[in-house]
Amino acid sequence: MDAPANPAHGIFERFLRAGECREVLGCFEELCRELGLQGRGLQLYHGLKAALNYWSAKALWSKLDKKAGHKDYDQGTACASTKCLVVGAGPCGLRVAIELALLGAHVVLLEKRDSFSRNNVLHLWPFTIHDLRALGAKKFYGHFCTGTLDHISIRQLQLILLKVALLLGVEVHINVQFNGLIPPEGKAGWCALLQPSSSPLSHYEFDVLISAGGGKFVPEGFKRKEMRGKLAIGITTNFINRHSRAEVEVAEISGVARIYNQKFFQNLYNKTGIDLENIVYYKDDTHYFVMTAKKQSLLKKGVILQDKADIESLLSPENVDRDALLSYAKEAANFSTNYRLPQLEFALNHRGLPDVDMFDFTCMTRSENAALVREHNGARLLLGLVGDCLVEPFWPLGTGVARGFLAAFDAAWMVRRWAAGTPPLEVLAERESIYQHLSQTSPDNTNKNISQYSIDPATRYPNINLKAIKANQVQDLYLVGTVEVDHKRKSDNRLSTVVSRGAYEDLLSWCQASTAGYRGVEVNDFTTSWTSGLALCALIHRFRPDLDPIQTHQMMLDVAEQELGIQPVLSSIEMATMAEPDRLGLITYLSQFYEAFKTSSGVNFGVIYPVLMPHGAALVPLLCKVSRSLTHKRAQVRDPHPHPRDTPNPCPLPHPTYPLSCAVCPQPAARGDSSDECYFCGRRVYIVERASAEGRFFHRGCFQCRQCGATLRLGDYACDERHGHFYCSLHYPNPTGMDPAQDEPPVLPDGVRRVAEEGEEGGSRRKIVLTPLEKLKLSTLNLTSEAEPEPPPKPARLRLQAAPEALPAQWPGQAWEEEEEEEEEMGLDLGEEEKYPTWKRTLTRRGREAQMKRFCKAQAIQRRLEEIEVTFRELEQKGIKLEKLLRDEGGTPADQKTQWMNQLLYLVQKKNSLMSEESDLMIAVQELKLEEQQCQLDQKLRGYMNKEESLKTPEDRAAEQEILVQLLEVVNKRNVLIQIQEEKRLSELQP
Structure with a gap:
C-alpha cells in the first residue's frame, strides 16, 4: 500500500501500529505538531477529529463518538471542573483515566517506567471484550480476540488503552514516580511529591487522586488485610511465537487443575519429576505458560537450592538456580503440549533476560476500603484505588483485568458524584456499598446485557443497594489534618469475651x-x-x-x-x-x-459464643461414597473369615476401627481406638485439631493417600476398610480389576429410550438403544442449552485424531482437528472448502468456554480450601494451648477455667463452621470431576457419531456402546449430587 499523501495521515498510521510506549508517545506528539493542535482533554479530541479527515481515522472517531455520547458523561461536562491525577499506566490506571477524560475532567497520568514489557497474557471476560471493542481495540490490534480463547498480553492491552487515552486528551508522563502527597499551604491545593523533583508536574494541583500503582503502593490512610493460603509458588514463562504453521496447530490449554484431573499431573510427575497443581497455555504475541509448582518438586529438580521456612528467603535470587528454573519451565511446557511446539526459545523481558519468573502468591492483600477523603486547610482531596492496590487478584481466575475494569468504572462513577456536589460522606458510603460486590463478581453473577454496561453500577451489578452502607458508618474515612495510620491489623477480640454464665x-x-x-x-x-x-x-x-x-x-x-x-x-x-x-x-x-x-x-x-451450625458437614460421609465411585469403584471381595459384627450374633461392643481387640474378637488392636492418639502417626491429637473418618481419629495433616502421599480431605477420599488404609481417588485399589457398577444397568435420563441385554458367550453385555438425535442430545449435555437448535452432523471428511495418552481427551485440539479454524483466524487462507462450518466453531468455542469456567471454579475452590486450611492451623494452635490449660490440675480459679472453656467451645464451633464450608466446597469438587469426565466422554462419542454408520467396524460400535454406558453413569452421578444439594437447601430452609 502506498503511503498516504498527507503527512499527518502517515503519522497517524504509524501511531496506530506503534508497538512501544515511547514510540506511541512520540508519534502522538508529532501528529499534534503536524496538525498544529494544542490543549487537553476532549478539546484536543475534537480538534483531532476536525483536522484528521482520513478514512482510517473516521472509523475510530465513529466508535469513540458513540462511546462519548452516553448519557453518563453529560456530553463531556459532568466533571469539567475536576482535576485528576492517576498514578500508574497499567491496564486499570489507563482505563480509569479514559473514563475520567470522557467525563470531561482534566486528567494527568504518571508512569515511573518508559516501556511496556509484560508479555504475560490475561484472560478476558465477555464484558471486557465488548468494552475494548467499543474503544476501537481492533483498529489498534487486528488480532484482538480472533481465536477460540479470549485473551490478550498485558503489553498489547496497555498499548491499546494508551492510544485511546492520548486521543481523548489524557496527559501521560513517563519516567515520573509518585512518592506521596504534599498537603496544601495557604491558598494552594493538593500536590504530589514526585521524582524527579524537577518535573513540571510538581506544581500540578488536583482534587482527585486515583492510585493504580499496584499492590506494593497504597496511599497513606488506607488499611490493608491479608488473605493467606498454603504455600503457593507460581511460575510464568514466555516463548517466542514465530506464528509458523506448526505453532498454529498446537491447541491452547484454557486451564487444567489437579483438583479434578489427577491423572494428567500424575503422568507429568512420573515422566518428568515435575509436580504441578495447575497449568495454563495461551498463544498471543508469545507462547505463554503459567503454572503452580509444588515446593518439594522444585527442591528435587534443583530449582530451589535450600528449603527455608521464610517464603521470601525461599524464593530469593540467591536460593534459586536460574538455569534449573528455565529447564523446569521448558520441560513442563513441552509435556503439556505433547512436545508439538517446535524450537522453544525464551522471549526476553525488559532486562534482556529469558522471560521466566517464579513468584509467591501465598498471601494476597486487599484494601479494607476503596476510597477516602482528606481535608487540610479547607482543601478536600478524594482518593480512590483501582487494580492490584485495591484487590490483588488470584491469577488463575482471570479476575485481575475484569474486576480491575469494574473498579475503574466504579471509581469514575464516584468522581462523577463528587463533581456533582454530593456530600463527601455520601460519596464514600455509596463507594463502599459498591465495593462490597467486587470480590464476588463473576461473569455468571453480573448483569447479562453487557452492551448496556456503563460507569453507573446499576447497569453492571444486579439488585445493588447503593445505600447498604450509611454515611455515619464511613466517618473514619474522612481524614482531617495529619494522618496517623495504625498499620497493625485489628486482633480478634472475640476469644477474650467474658460469658455471663459458665x-x-x-x-x-x-x-x-x-x-x-x-x-x-x-x-x-x-x-x-x-x-x-x-x-x-x-x-x-x-x-x-x-x-x-x-x-x-x-x-x-x-x-x-x-x-x-x-x-x-x-x-x-x-x-x-x-x-x-x-x-x-x-x-x-x-x-x-x-x-x-x-x-x-x-x-x-x-x-x-456465635451460632455456627455445621449444616454442610452432614454431607461428608455421603460425599465419600460418591467420591469412591467416580473413577475406581470398590470391588466386592467377601472375607472368608467375616468379622463377628457381620454375623447374626455380633460382638457386644461396637467396632469403629476394624480389627479391634475385645473378648469376642481377639485380633490385635490397631491404632484408632483412642481418640487422643493419631491413627497415622501415633502422636497426641488434641480436641480442636482432631479429625475423624471411618471411626479413626487423626491430625488433618496426617490424613494422606497411602500410595502417593497426597493430602486427603473429608468428602474426597477412598478407604480400604479391610486393611484400614486411605487413598486418593486416583490410587484407590481395585483388587479384582472389575467394575462392580457394571453389575447394574444405568438409569436412563429423560429422552433416552431403554437399556437392553444381549446374551453372549461367557455372560451378557449391555446395549444402549438410541436414535442419532438421542445420542446427540446426550453428547451435548454441557455444551448447548435446551433452547438452542441442534447442529447438523459434521462432514465425514473431518477425521478423528488420536489423543496422546499424556493429555486429557477433551483438551482443545486433541480430539478433533481444529487447525483450519485457527489458521484461518491467523490469516492463513485454506480455501472455502477446507473451512469449518459455523456450528462447528460455535461448539468449539462453547466447549473451551466451559473448560475455562471449570478451571476458574476449580482454582477458586482450591484457593478457598487452602485459606481454610491455614485458618484451621491457627485455631488448632489456640485450641491446644487452651486444652493444656484446662487439663492442668493446678490451682487455677474457677472463673478463669470457665473463661478458657468458653473460648475452647468457641473455637470448636468456628472449626465446625469451617468444616461445613469445606464440605460444601467438596460437593463442588465432585461436580467438577463429573463434568470433566462427561466432557471427555462427550468428545470421544462425537468421534463415532460423526462417522458414517456404514463405515463403522464392530470394534467402533462396541467402543461407542461402552462410551454411552459410561456417559449415562456420569449423568446419573451428577443427578445424585444435584439431589444432595437440593435436599440440603430444603433442610436449611426448615425452621
Whole structure:
C-alpha cells in the first residue's frame, strides 16, 4: 500500500501500529505538531477529529463518538471542573483515566517506567471484550480476540488503552514516580511529591487522586488485610511465537487443575519429576505458560537450592538456580503440549533476560476500603484505588483485568458524584456499598446485557443497594489534618469475651432438660452419666425422633455424623468402656448438639459464643461414597473369615476401627481406638485439631493417600476398610480389576429410550438403544442449552485424531482437528472448502468456554480450601494451648477455667463452621470431576457419531456402546449430587 499523501495521515498510521510506549508517545506528539493542535482533554479530541479527515481515522472517531455520547458523561461536562491525577499506566490506571477524560475532567497520568514489557497474557471476560471493542481495540490490534480463547498480553492491552487515552486528551508522563502527597499551604491545593523533583508536574494541583500503582503502593490512610493460603509458588514463562504453521496447530490449554484431573499431573510427575497443581497455555504475541509448582518438586529438580521456612528467603535470587528454573519451565511446557511446539526459545523481558519468573502468591492483600477523603486547610482531596492496590487478584481466575475494569468504572462513577456536589460522606458510603460486590463478581453473577454496561453500577451489578452502607458508618474515612495510620491489623477480640454464665453449667442444664423423662437416663455430670450411650441417644431422639438411632455408641456416633454433621470427638470404645470418659472431650462434643438444637428446644441459657451450625458437614460421609465411585469403584471381595459384627450374633461392643481387640474378637488392636492418639502417626491429637473418618481419629495433616502421599480431605477420599488404609481417588485399589457398577444397568435420563441385554458367550453385555438425535442430545449435555437448535452432523471428511495418552481427551485440539479454524483466524487462507462450518466453531468455542469456567471454579475452590486450611492451623494452635490449660490440675480459679472453656467451645464451633464450608466446597469438587469426565466422554462419542454408520467396524460400535454406558453413569452421578444439594437447601430452609 502506498503511503498516504498527507503527512499527518502517515503519522497517524504509524501511531496506530506503534508497538512501544515511547514510540506511541512520540508519534502522538508529532501528529499534534503536524496538525498544529494544542490543549487537553476532549478539546484536543475534537480538534483531532476536525483536522484528521482520513478514512482510517473516521472509523475510530465513529466508535469513540458513540462511546462519548452516553448519557453518563453529560456530553463531556459532568466533571469539567475536576482535576485528576492517576498514578500508574497499567491496564486499570489507563482505563480509569479514559473514563475520567470522557467525563470531561482534566486528567494527568504518571508512569515511573518508559516501556511496556509484560508479555504475560490475561484472560478476558465477555464484558471486557465488548468494552475494548467499543474503544476501537481492533483498529489498534487486528488480532484482538480472533481465536477460540479470549485473551490478550498485558503489553498489547496497555498499548491499546494508551492510544485511546492520548486521543481523548489524557496527559501521560513517563519516567515520573509518585512518592506521596504534599498537603496544601495557604491558598494552594493538593500536590504530589514526585521524582524527579524537577518535573513540571510538581506544581500540578488536583482534587482527585486515583492510585493504580499496584499492590506494593497504597496511599497513606488506607488499611490493608491479608488473605493467606498454603504455600503457593507460581511460575510464568514466555516463548517466542514465530506464528509458523506448526505453532498454529498446537491447541491452547484454557486451564487444567489437579483438583479434578489427577491423572494428567500424575503422568507429568512420573515422566518428568515435575509436580504441578495447575497449568495454563495461551498463544498471543508469545507462547505463554503459567503454572503452580509444588515446593518439594522444585527442591528435587534443583530449582530451589535450600528449603527455608521464610517464603521470601525461599524464593530469593540467591536460593534459586536460574538455569534449573528455565529447564523446569521448558520441560513442563513441552509435556503439556505433547512436545508439538517446535524450537522453544525464551522471549526476553525488559532486562534482556529469558522471560521466566517464579513468584509467591501465598498471601494476597486487599484494601479494607476503596476510597477516602482528606481535608487540610479547607482543601478536600478524594482518593480512590483501582487494580492490584485495591484487590490483588488470584491469577488463575482471570479476575485481575475484569474486576480491575469494574473498579475503574466504579471509581469514575464516584468522581462523577463528587463533581456533582454530593456530600463527601455520601460519596464514600455509596463507594463502599459498591465495593462490597467486587470480590464476588463473576461473569455468571453480573448483569447479562453487557452492551448496556456503563460507569453507573446499576447497569453492571444486579439488585445493588447503593445505600447498604450509611454515611455515619464511613466517618473514619474522612481524614482531617495529619494522618496517623495504625498499620497493625485489628486482633480478634472475640476469644477474650467474658460469658455471663459458665458454659459448663449452661450446657449441663440444657442436657438435663433435654433428656428428662427418658427411662434409664439421668444426667448429673459429664462423665458416668454418658457411659451407657442412652443419654446421647435420648438427646438425639428428643429433637430428631425420625432418626430412630439404635442404642449403641457407634450407631449413635454414626447417626450424629451422617444426619447432623457432628463429627465424633471420642471413640465409642472410650464412651462405653471407660468409667471416666474424657470430660473435656465430651463437653466439646455435646456443645455441638447444643448449637444444633438449642433453637428447636426453645431454651437459650445465655451462652453468647456465635451460632455456627455445621449444616454442610452432614454431607461428608455421603460425599465419600460418591467420591469412591467416580473413577475406581470398590470391588466386592467377601472375607472368608467375616468379622463377628457381620454375623447374626455380633460382638457386644461396637467396632469403629476394624480389627479391634475385645473378648469376642481377639485380633490385635490397631491404632484408632483412642481418640487422643493419631491413627497415622501415633502422636497426641488434641480436641480442636482432631479429625475423624471411618471411626479413626487423626491430625488433618496426617490424613494422606497411602500410595502417593497426597493430602486427603473429608468428602474426597477412598478407604480400604479391610486393611484400614486411605487413598486418593486416583490410587484407590481395585483388587479384582472389575467394575462392580457394571453389575447394574444405568438409569436412563429423560429422552433416552431403554437399556437392553444381549446374551453372549461367557455372560451378557449391555446395549444402549438410541436414535442419532438421542445420542446427540446426550453428547451435548454441557455444551448447548435446551433452547438452542441442534447442529447438523459434521462432514465425514473431518477425521478423528488420536489423543496422546499424556493429555486429557477433551483438551482443545486433541480430539478433533481444529487447525483450519485457527489458521484461518491467523490469516492463513485454506480455501472455502477446507473451512469449518459455523456450528462447528460455535461448539468449539462453547466447549473451551466451559473448560475455562471449570478451571476458574476449580482454582477458586482450591484457593478457598487452602485459606481454610491455614485458618484451621491457627485455631488448632489456640485450641491446644487452651486444652493444656484446662487439663492442668493446678490451682487455677474457677472463673478463669470457665473463661478458657468458653473460648475452647468457641473455637470448636468456628472449626465446625469451617468444616461445613469445606464440605460444601467438596460437593463442588465432585461436580467438577463429573463434568470433566462427561466432557471427555462427550468428545470421544462425537468421534463415532460423526462417522458414517456404514463405515463403522464392530470394534467402533462396541467402543461407542461402552462410551454411552459410561456417559449415562456420569449423568446419573451428577443427578445424585444435584439431589444432595437440593435436599440440603430444603433442610436449611426448615425452621
